Amino acid sequence: MKLRLISSALALALAASAVSSAAMATDIQMWVRASGATAAQHLIDLWNASHDDKVVATVIPDNQMVTKLATGSQAGDVPDMVSFDLIYMPDFMKAGFLKDITAEMTADPNYAGVAQAYKDIATYEGKIYGAGFTPDVSVLLWNKDLFKAAGLDPDKAPATLAEIHEDAKKITALGNDTYGYYFSGSCPGCNIFVTSPMMVAAGSKLLPTKAGDDALTGTGIKDVLTEMKAMWDEKLIPDSAQADTGSNFFATFETGKIGIQGTGGFAISALKHDKPDLNFGIAIIPGTAAGQGSAFVGGDVIAIPTASKNADLALKFIHWELTDEAQLEGLAKNSIIPSRPALADNKYFKDEPRVVTTAQALGKGFTPYTLHFNDMVNSDSSPWIQMIQTAIFDGDIDGAISTAQEAMKAIAAQ
Numbered sequence: 138m139k140l141r142l143i144s145s146a147l148a149l150a151l152a153a154s155a156v157s158s159a160a161m162a163t164d165i166q167m168w169v170r171a172s173g174a175t176a177a178q179h180l181i182d183l184w185n186a187s188h189d190d191k192v193v194a195t196v197i198p199d200n201q202m203v204t205k206l207a208t209g210s211q212a213g214d215v216p217d218m219v220s221f222d223l224i225y226m227p228d229f230m231k232a233g234f235l236k237d238i239t240a241e242m243t244a245d246p247n248y249a250g251v252a253q254a255y256k257d258i259a260t261y262e263g264k265i266y267g268a269g270f271t272p273d274v275s276v277l278l279w280n281k282d283l284f285k286a287a288g289l290d291p292d293k294a295p296a297t298l299a300e301i302h303e304d305a306k307k308i309t310a311l312g313n314d315t316y317g318y319y320f321s322g323s324c325p326g327c328n329i330f331v332t333s334p335m336m337v338a339a340g341s342k343l344l345p346t347k348a349g350d351d352a353l354t355g356t357g358i359k360d361v362l363t364e365m366k367a368m369w370d371e372k373l374i375p376d377s378a379q380a381d382t383g384s385n386f387f388a389t390f391e392t393g394k395i396g397i398q399g400t401g402g403f404a405i406s407a408l409k410h411d412k413p414d415l416n417f418g419i420a421i422i423p424g425t426a427a428g429q430g431s432a433f434v435g436g437d438v439i440a441i442p443t444a445s446k447n448a449d450l451a452l453k454f455i456h457w458e459l460t461d462e463a464q465l466e467g468l469a470k471n472s473i474i475p476s477r478p479a480l481a482d483n484k485y486f487k488d489e490p491r492v493v494t495t496a497q498a499l500g501k502g503f504t505p506y507t508l509h510f511n512d513m514v515n516s517d518s519s520p521w522i523q524m525i526q527t528a529i530f531d532g533d534i535d536g537a538i539s540t541a542q543e544a545m546k547a548i549a550a551q
Contacts, residue, residue, distance in 0.1 A: 162189040165450050166216040169194045170202045173437040176271035177220055180458055180467040190450050203511075206442070210234035215442035218451035220270050223258050223438040224510050230261035231508065236441040239265040241452055247459035250477040254434035254504045267440035268455055269476030271468070274499045275330045275433040277423070278390060278400045281416040283308050283315065287396070294420030296427050298335055298364045301397055305373040308396035317373040319390060319398040320365075322530065324383035325522035329505070329514050330433045331399025331422065332525065335361045337503055338424025338431035344507040344514070345549035352513075352545035353524075353538055360425045362528040362537070369529050379530055382517075391415070401435070402495035406472045419491040421498045432502035474499055512548045520544035 169177045174196045181192045195216065197205055202221050206229065209215045229235050242248040242265045248256075255269030281291035287307040295301040305317020321327040333343055339357025368374055377385070390398055391412050399422055408415055421430040439458065441451045457463055464475040469485040474496040481496030507513060514521040520541040527537035 162191065163447055163450060165190055165192045165218065165447055165454060167192050167194045167451075168197050168202070168206070168216045168219045168221070170199050170221050170437065171196050172199050173220055173271045176468070176471070176473050177437070179471045179473070180271075180463055183463060183467040184454060184457060190453075192454060206234070207232070210442055210444065213444045215444050217445045217447040218439060218441050218454065220437045220439045223255065223269075223434070223436060223504055226258045226267060226438055226440070227261065227506055227508050228510075229440070230259075230264075230266045234443055235266040236443050236445065236448055237264050237266060238268075238441065238452060238455070239263075241456070242268065245456055245459065247456075247461075247477065250479050251459065252434060252476055252478050252499045252502070254499075254502050255438060255476055258434075258504045258506055259438055259440070267438040268459060269436070270439035270458065271437045272434070272474050272476050272499055273401050273403060273436040274474065274495060274502050275334055275399055275401055275422060275435070276404070276495055276498050277397065277420045278404055279304075279397045279418050279420070280308075280390070280393065280395065281418055282393070283311065283396045286311055291416070292418065294418055295397065295423060297423050297429070298361060298425050301423070302364055302368055302373070305368055305396060306371070309371075309373045313394075314375075315394050315396070316375045317396045318368050319374060319378055319395045321381040321383050321386045322379040322526060323381055323517075323522070324386060325515050325517065325519050325525075327383050327386050328525050329521060330401065330435065332361065332365070333505075334399070334422040334431040334433050334502070335424055338422065338429040339426065340424075340429075344505045344510075345545055346506055347508070348550045350546070350549060352542045352549070357425060358538055359534060362525075362534050364425075366529045366532060366534065370532075379526075402474055402492070402498070405489070405491050405495065419494050421494065421501060430498075430501055432498040434499060434502035434504045507549070509548050509551060513545050520548070 181194055185191045203225055251269050259265055259267035277294060279294055284291040289304055289307060295304050308315060308317040336357040339360060341355030341357035345352045387400060389395055393415055408417055422432055423430055439455055441448050445451055464477055464480050465483055468475050469483050478496055478500035481493050486492045513519055524537040524541035528534040
């Protein structure tokens with residue numbers, strides 16, 4: 138009888154404990170930009186399946202995230218954590234809108250393995266304010282069937298920009314509205330994503346980090362623009378590229394009429410789903426000389442607003458999202474590259490070497506670290522896109538570079 142009473146009491150105590158634990162659970166509020174919401178949700182669902190404290194995501198349109206986070210930070214109306222375009226980290230760190238998590242990240246062995254580009258962009262004056270969350274990275278894409286038809290090795294990617302040019306000639310010669318190369322000539326973001334890596338691979342520096350810094354330095358800037366102008370002049374690029382604001386950034390390749398172009402890692406799953414018969418390859422974007430290669434590291438970082446009401450729980454989530462479990466079961470399992478490049482060799486990627494190449498590109502990639510990125514690069518009238526257009530379409534390469542250098546330096550001084 139006594140034993141039954143003790144057992145009943147223990148059962149009641151455990152039940153009460155479970156109810157108490159559930160009652161004390163906290164919703165962790167998170168803002169996620171729309172273009173990264175699907176990838177973020179994979180991680181959120183995995184976390185929520187095994188934690189009492191649930192992450193509740195609010196999706197914010199891409200073009201509203203920066204303004205909403207800035208005004209919310211000033212008013213103290215912010216979520217517990219936020220996932221947004223990594224390129225805006227310098228502005229938010231400088232403004233004091235994000236929590237310093239240096240001690241916690243440097244003590245986390247998983248943080249050491251995060252792609253260097255994410256660590257660089259989330260550091261300000263020696264302090265860490267965020268971590269990589271849902272990665273994307275630029276790569277080179279080529280149509281293997283067109284390579285074969287043009288007498289090229291379909292399994293060999295161009296190893297230099299000059300090889301891209303030569304291969305593009307042979308592919309364009311196939312006729313029937315087939316072109317060797319494509320890029321979106323009126324899209325500033327597209328070109329920082331896929332054209333700038335060729336310049337960086339060649340040793341050039343793009344944007345000024347602070348007031349007084351020079352912009353667009355190194356011979357790679359002129360070399361890349363010269364080669365692309367030549368491809369344009371030789372009509373290896375379709376006329377439609379000049380006015381493309383990004384709406385056909387990827388769609389043109391899907392027609393099967395483009396030989397080579399830069400794109401994002403997303404192309405692998407998109408082409409396999411939408412164009413299963415299109416035979417394509419993925420490589421790291423080359424520079425002007427053999428052995429050079431780079432990539433623009435994009436995607437989202439995760440950070441904690443200074444006014445977060447549950448910063449400790451948000452920090453717990455950030456530590457977790459860097460673990461093997463989150464990186465493999467939340468990202469790799471869903472064909473998303475991990476933010477820790479060493480995890481590219483995993484069971485989910487073993488049958489898709491193109492994803493492994495994309496993950497390797499993440500480790501080789503860069504993200505420009507600058508304030509006023511929107512003014513320098515992303516706006517429709519930015520010095521960056523004006524340089525691209527003036528050099529390639531108008532032919533004034535030296536003038537285009539000089540004008541952009543002066544404009545970027547002036548913006549950095551603001």
